[in-house]
Amino acid sequence: MTPVLDRKLVFVTGKGGTGKTTVASALALLASSRGKKVLICEMDAKGELAGYYESPPTAFKEKEVQPGLFAMAMDTEAALREYLRMQLHIPIVGRIGPVAKAFDFLATAAPGVREILTVGKLCFEVRDGPWDLVVVDAPATGHIVGQLAAPQAVNGLVKVGMIRNQTDWMLEMLSDPATTGLLAVCTPEEMPVTETIELADRVREETTVQLAAVVVNRVLPELFGRQEEAVFDALTASGPLAALDGLVDGDAGPVLEAARLAVTMRRTRSTHLERLRKGIDPDVPLLYLPYLFTRSHGLRTTRQVAGSLAEELGF
Amino acid sequence: MAPRNPRTAKRAEADVAAPTMESLLATKEIVVACGPGGVGKTTTAAASALMAAVNHGSKVLVLTVDPAKRLANALGLDGIGNTEHRVPDAAFKAAGVKPRGELWAAMLDTKESWDSLIAQHAPDAQTRDEILANPLYQNIAGRFIQSHDYIAMERLYEIHSTGEYDLIVVDTPPTRNALDFLDAPERLADFFSSRLLRWLIVPYRSKLINVATKPFYQISDRVLGTEFMGDISEFFILFQTMYDGFVERSKAVGRLLSDRRTTFVVVSTLEATPLREAEFFAEQLTARKLHLGAIVLNKVLPDYLRGRAGTKVAEAMKDRSEDIAAALAPSLGPTSGALGDPAQIARVLTEVADSYLNFQIVALREMEERSSLAVAPEVLATVPFFDTDIYDLSGLLRLGEQIWA
Numbered sequence: 001m002t003p004v005l006d007r008k009l010v011f012v013t014g015k016g017g018t019g020k021t022t023v024a025s026a027l028a029l030l031a032s033s034r035g036k037k038v039l040i041c042e043m044d045a046k047g048e049l050a051g052y053y054e055s056p057p058t059a060f061k062e063k064e065v066q067p068g069l070f071a072m073a074m075d076t077e078a079a080l081r082e083y084l085r086m087q088l089h090i091p092i093v094g095r096i097g098p099v100a101k102a103f104d105f106l107a108t109a110a111p112g113v114r115e116i117l118t119v120g121k122l123c124f125e126v127r128d129g130p131w132d133l134v135v136v137d138a139p140a141t142g143h144i145v146g147q148l149a150a151p152q153a154v155n156g157l158v159k160v161g162m163i164r165n166q167t168d169w170m171l172e173m174l175s176d177p178a179t180t181g182l183l184a185v186c187t188p189e190e191m192p193v194t195e196t197i198e199l200a201d202r203v204r205e206e207t208t209v210q211l212a213a214v215v216v217n218r219v220l221p222e223l224f225g226r227q228e229e230a231v232f233d234a235l236t237a238s239g240p241l242a243a244l245d246g247l248v249d250g251d252a253g254p255v256l257e258a259a260r261l262a263v264t265m266r267r268t269r270s271t272h273l274e275r276l277r278k279g280i281d282p283d284v285p286l287l288y289l290p291y292l293f294t295r296s297h298g299l300r301t302t303r304q305v306a307g308s309l310a311e312e313l314g315f
Numbered sequence: 316m317a318p319r320n321p322r323t324a325k326r327a328e329a330d331v332a333a334p335t336m337e338s339l340l341a342t343k344e345i346v347v348a349c350g351p352g353g354v355g356k357t358t359t360a361a362a363s364a365l366m367a368a369v370n371h372g373s374k375v376l377v378l379t380v381d382p383a384k385r386l387a388n389a390l391g392l393d394g395i396g397n398t399e400h401r402v403p404d405a406a407f408k409a410a411g412v413k414p415r416g417e418l419w420a421a422m423l424d425t426k427e428s429w430d431s432l433i434a435q436h437a438p439d440a441q442t443r444d445e446i447l448a449n450p451l452y453q454n455i456a457g458r459f460i461q462s463h464d465y466i467a468m469e470r471l472y473e474i475h476s477t478g479e480y481d482l483i484v485v486d487t488p489p490t491r492n493a494l495d496f497l498d499a500p501e502r503l504a505d506f507f508s509s510r511l512l513r514w515l516i517v518p519y520r521s522k523l524i525n526v527a528t529k530p531f532y533q534i535s536d537r538v539l540g541t542e543f544m545g546d547i548s549e550f551f552i553l554f555q556t557m558y559d560g561f562v563e564r565s566k567a568v569g570r571l572l573s574d575r576r577t578t579f580v581v582v583s584t585l586e587a588t589p590l591r592e593a594e595f596f597a598e599q600l601t602a603r604k605l606h607l608g609a610i611v612l613n614k615v616l617p618d619y620l621r622g623r624a625g626t627k628v629a630e631a632m633k634d635r636s637e638d639i640a641a642a643l644a645p646s647l648g649p650t651s652g653a654l655g656d657p658a659q660i661a662r663v664l665t666e667v668a669d670s671y672l673n674f675q676i677v678a679l680r681e682m683e684e685r686s687s688l689a690v691a692p693e694v695l696a697t698v699p700f701f702d703t704d705i706y707d708l709s710g711l712l713r714l715g716e717q718i719w720a
Contacts, residue, residue, distance in 0.1 A: 016352020017589055048588070140352060142488075157450055158543040161536070190704045191383050192353065223666050227653045231663045234647045234654050243646055247639045250628040254619035258674050259667040261617070264702040293673040296587050296680070 001283050004212045005031055005313065007181045009126045009173070011136045011209070013144040013199070014185030015192045019217040019305075022297070023185045023289070024137040025052035026305035032069035033306065034315070036132035039125055042073045043118065043138050043147075049073070054299045076114055079121040087162060115150030116163060116170070123170045126179070141184070141199045148174065148182070148207040174209050181212025186276070188216055188269035197279035204281075211284050215309075216273065218291040220266045223259060232259065287312040334693045336718045339608045340367040340482060343578045345475060345571070346608070349487045350582040350596060351589040355613040357382050357486045358705050358714060359582045359698075361390065364484040365418055365708065366715035369407075372415035373481035378471060380423045380463075380488045385706035390420040397424040397431075399474070402708075410708035419480070423488070428466045436557040436564075451550040463488045465499035465565070472568045497572065497603065504565040578608030581692070585612055585681035590688075597690040609694035611718055612685065616700050620678035625671060633668040636661040 004010060004027070012027065014020035021042075028040040042049040042058055050057050055065040060079075062072040126134050138144050151167040151174065158164050174180050184199055186192040200211050224232055234240060236256050244252045277286065289308045295301045340346065340363060348360040357379050364377035376399060379392070387393050391402050402418040430447060437443035446452050471485050536544060571577060579600050583593035593610065600607045619625065632639065640660035648654030685697075696718035705714055 017354060017584075017586075157546065160541075161543065163543075190385075190706075194383065221670075223670055224663065228659060228663050228666070231647065231654055231656075231660055232667065235643070235660075235663065240643055240646050243643055244639070247635075247642055248628045248631040250624055250631070252628050252632070254622055254625045255629050255632065255667060255671045258617075258620055258625075258671040261700075261702055262670045262674065268703055293676050 001210075001212070001285070002178050002181070003313065004181060004183060005034070005036075005133070007177075007179060007212065008132070009122065009134050009136070009180040010183055010212065011138040011144065011148070011181070012183045012185060013138045013141055014215075014217075015141050015195045018185050018187045018192050019289075020140065020185045021048055021052060021137050022301065022305055023183070023215050023217060023309075024135055025049060025302045026309055027183070028069055028071075028133075028135040029053075029066060029302055030306040030309050030313075030315075031133050031135070032066055036068065037130055038069045038133045038135060039129065039131045040069065040071050040135045040137065041122060041125075042071070043136060044074075047073065049137060051297060052299065052302045074118050074121065076117055079117045083117060083120070112150045112154040112157065113163070115147045116154050116167060119147060119150060119174075120166055120170055123173050126173065127169075138182075141195050144182070145199070145202045145206055148203070148209045152208070171208060174207075177210040177212075180209055182209050183213050183215060184211060185215045185217055187218045188272045188276070190272055193272040193276045193279075196276060200280050200284070211281070213285045213287055214276070214280055215287045215289060216276070217289045219273075219288045220262065220269060220291050222266060223263055229263070232256075232263075236260070335720045336363065336366075336609060336611075336694055336696055337370070337720050339578060339580075339694060341371055343608065344480075344482060344576040345471065345574075345578070346482065346484045347471075347487060347572070347577065347579045348484065348582055349579060351592040354582050354584045354589050354593075355698075356582045357386065358711065359580070359611050359613065359718070360484045360486040361386065361420075362705075362711040362715040362718070363580070364420075364482070365711045366719055367482050367484075368416040368418035369412055369414045369712070369715075370719075371481075374417045374419070374479070375482045375484065376419040376421065376474065376480045378421050378423060378467075378474065378483060378485040380467065380486045382422065382486075383704075383706065385704070387422065389707040389711075390418075392420050392422050397421065397427045399479075406708050410712060412708070412712065416481070421474075423463075423467055423470060425463050425466050428470050432466070432469060433557070436560040438556045442553055442556055446550075446553050449546075449550050449553065451546060465502075468499060468568050468572065469564070472564075472571050475571060497599075497605075501565065501569055504562045504569075573603070573605055575606070578606045580609045580611055581607065582611045582613060584614045585684045587680075587684060590684055594689055597692065601690070607690070607692045609696060609718075610688070610690070610692045611696045611698065613698045614700045615685075615697050616674060616678040616681055620671070620675050621682060626675060629668040629671040629675075632664045633672075636664040636668075639664060 010027065012020055012024035014023070024040065028038045032038045039062055040049065047057050049071055050065075053065040053069075053071065055063070055071065058071045058073040060072060060075040062070040065071045122134055122136060125131060139147055151171045154163060155167050155171070158167075182203060184196050186196040196214060200214075203209060203211055235244065241252060241256070280286070287309065289305060289312070292301060292304060295304070346360075346363060348356050348363070350356055360379065361377050361382070364375045367373055368375040377390070379387075379390075382390070382392065384393070389406060391400055391406065399419050399421040402420055407414055407418075433446050433452075434443055437446060467485065467488055471483065474480070475483055581593050581597050581600070583589050597607050597610060637657070640657040644650055644655045644657045644660055647660065650656065653659065688695075698714055698717045701710070701713065703710075705711060
């Protein structure tokens, strides 16, 4: 299987709250730090991406946010304008006003048209842009399949016309596993794991895009080996605990309890990890990222995650 | 357990001036649980409904969107789908409670709900069948997520208007934007009453194209092809027969959401990103004059992690791990054995202390987030982190007890 960073178009998805944007921004940062010219595109335009690079807000026109790394935010209407300008040679922007409105309407009426425009813009950047890699901070797991399957859906509905011509070459690009891949982000918890397994199945059945890897985010550290855990258990008995209280001159109870909580959390999570490994095609690599205690967002976090990703990818 | 929760009984005698989840669920007929993804929305909705059924003696329905499989099983929802289903007594017995009321549950099936909506509004059987078979309709109903937003609210309206339940707690679909489902009814009404829709339909029926609409058709034809445009217009010609019913209905759904009997519960965790989203959502609710009943904060780390005394203890454990280990070793076992090995004990002490200090940072950050919360709901409830997943009624009750009073 082609390694993630050897592809040219990588969609990053994940259930809400699993760190999808963190991973996408870290992946793009890692690629650029390895000398690639990278474009990262935020699809749902919540404007969150800027926070991951401490940069000014992203817009449709890409901006350099780190050396060699450019960020943009998808905007359907802007994508439509660009498309009309390039494909139909309609030069007068003023006339596009009502057309854009009509198209917005059409896109609502004929689902798939909007997706074609936005995914089309990304494919266009891969084909004709200056990029070595385009990373997409894609919609969450519930929405990504609709987006990736849009070219086929539209092909089923539209038999002729320019959209049809467009979907044909887009499909070719999306179906090529050496070019395009999907990265699914999850955490070792019940629902995210279940959704990731379901996502993998749906992506295989309903789209032509290959699942390139699954990133397991927020993996808790293993506190103890088996012998150490026996020591820990012995420590929590009343006699040794009282002795420990005296030695540290305070109540050691909460500190030990916190460790117990950490051990239980890790154990619950590891059962979900086993389920994930069993539920995903063995050829698909799982990349593990540690839980970050010190920071939860910002460029510092993006760098740390990029560092962990580099280790997992064997750099 | 006695049918009446003893804590509830005690509260009834006490002065209950401040609103609680208990009072909120007692006064409202509809509770909409909303918020960012991955924060325990479904579980919170189910726990709230369960608590109301157990303690208030009401007939309560929880309408879930996408519950975890084990939770669906616990609610007896496995394979049930769209129809409402009473949670069996056996499930309550297993959890050791005897409910005063009834708990019902249903799962939202988008496609099925759309189909039944069409069946209801179609003027005749032929139109109904033609719409159901139309490829565009199938796309809209099945695949595209905006249609989930609408149908969840539509289903809520339908169930509420049957008058079958004292309380309906509804979980909201994971949306790209948490507000989508609020706008969905209005957007649908706008969509069907749009002048553009008439533009779209007219020429393929009568070939009457005026100067204003001509460029639109020219471009549409070039981009999408005439055949597809024909398909679209056929679909909307069919749909138009249901126009009045749909618009009226979606307006009624909008009214129900802003009714006094409806309240919104925003669910979040204390992590920065979901919390910002929840905050934004709460602000939007207020701006739309919708009732923000409560904010429920899930998965909050335990209080003991924030104690300064704990910090001192952990630091001492770490700094003097070898001395402490040496002193403790005899009480744990022979120094030649695994348990009494001072080096190993020192490693354990260091790990334990590090882990405490690590989690303390997270716990302190959570508190900082909570105290800087920019919105003031009637009720602010905090649910501690549970070290296991919640997948049965006892788990839901544990959670429910935390938010109740």
